[in-house]
């Protein structure tokens with residue numbers, strides 16, 4: 246890449262064009278700002294790999310009630326976001342089909358009972374199902390299913406259609422997309438003045454949004470303390486499709502999560518007959534190789550719950566890197582250390598779900614307006630990592 250010596254200007258520069266960066270760029274452009282987004286590989290990253298579940302209830306973890314409040318608030322924004330994006334560009338495959346969680350053995354049943362009690366205590370919308378009831382709702386389920394939970398508000402979006410739609414919507418809103426890495430954020434008198442790209446070119450701007458997913462802590466130029474503490478958390482995931490266009494029989498009609506001898510697997514059916522089967526959660530640094538063991542275990546567990554999956558074609562096995570933070574919560578909001586820097590990262594397992602809420606919060610931060618109250622526990626500054634030298638490569 247050669248420097249043209251050019252220096253563009255924009256009201257805001259967004260570093261990263263995953264679901265977070267693109268959603269921010271679209272909302273900022275709609276709010277009347279001139280926006281530049283830089284990413285050497287736009288609309289890929291974890292956002293391309295993901296399953297697209299919008300599932301606050303079935304994703305809930307013990308002790309993460311603040312995150313639950315945030316994810317529930319995020320889920321409430323999805324109807325409007327999907328409708329507006331479809332009108333601005335193209336449909337995003339948002340399906341309000343709910344999620345079934347099923348248990349396969351006695352230990353899984355006990356785990357599911359405890360989860361049900363916890364979710365009821367939290368006042369979540371969830372219903373207990375016997376095995377028979379679960380199979381009546383979803384005939385593709387194995388006769389071995391012991392019991393289940395029905396979470397009618399946990400929906401899904403086709404994450405790849407979503408990215409395509411966001412690219413189109415940003416393009417038609419005047420957002421400039423540069424297919425280049427950002428090497429460093431540039432500062433003047435302690436405030437953001439723009440970014441330096443890998444080519445050496447600069448984009449001048451009073452606001453920079455750091456949305457580089459699991460690589461957000463690798464951007465140069467920022468002082469100690471201003472970088473977010475995010476790390477890559479590997480997820481391997483599969484996509485299955487009808488063989489030769491022939492459906493193998495009744496497949497699932499809604500997202501199914503199965504607890505199989507203590508392991509968790511999910512199956513997300515798309516409208517086109519394909520299904521997504523995921524996902525591993527691994528601490529492997531920046532490794533994105535697909536392993537035989539992961540493919541085996543995902544298929545083994547998924548077909549215990551939904552036997553007809555065995556007859557489908559294996560179309561894709563891929564790994565992505567979730568941006569994980571120390572408390573599994575996102576890192577969103579204005580930096581307390583650098584004026585003009587806004588962080589939008591650390592979305593871990595819920596980045597697709599959290600994209601609309603994050604985008605609106607970031608635009609509010611740029612405009613100097615308050616953040617949504619649900620984001621209050623997830624501000625930047627609650628944990629940080631040491632600064633990298635300005636010359637540190639981002640990719």
Ligand SMILES: Cc1cc2nc3c(=O)[nH]c(=O)nc-3n(C[C@H](O)[C@H](O)[C@H](O)COP(=O)(O)OP(=O)(O)OC[C@H]3O[C@@H](n4cnc5c(N)ncnc54)[C@H](O)[C@@H]3O)c2cc1C
Pocket residue numbers: 260261262263264265266283284285286287288289290291292293294295296297298299425426427428456457458459460461464479480481482523524525564565566567568589590591592593594595596597598599639640
């Ligand atoms: C297997 C798997 C399944 C998942 N399932 C779900 C799900 O069902 N529901 C859900 O809500 N979430 C899910 N997630 C999580 C979700 O995918 C992430 O939280 C989300 O995609 C994060 O979006 P992002 O835009 O921050 O990061 P990414 O999508 O990773 O995008 C970051 C972008 O930054 C760019 N970049 C990096 N460095 C630089 C640089 N120096 N300069 C410019 N650009 C840079 C990258 O090229 C990339 O395009 C899943 C993730 C995985 C891996």
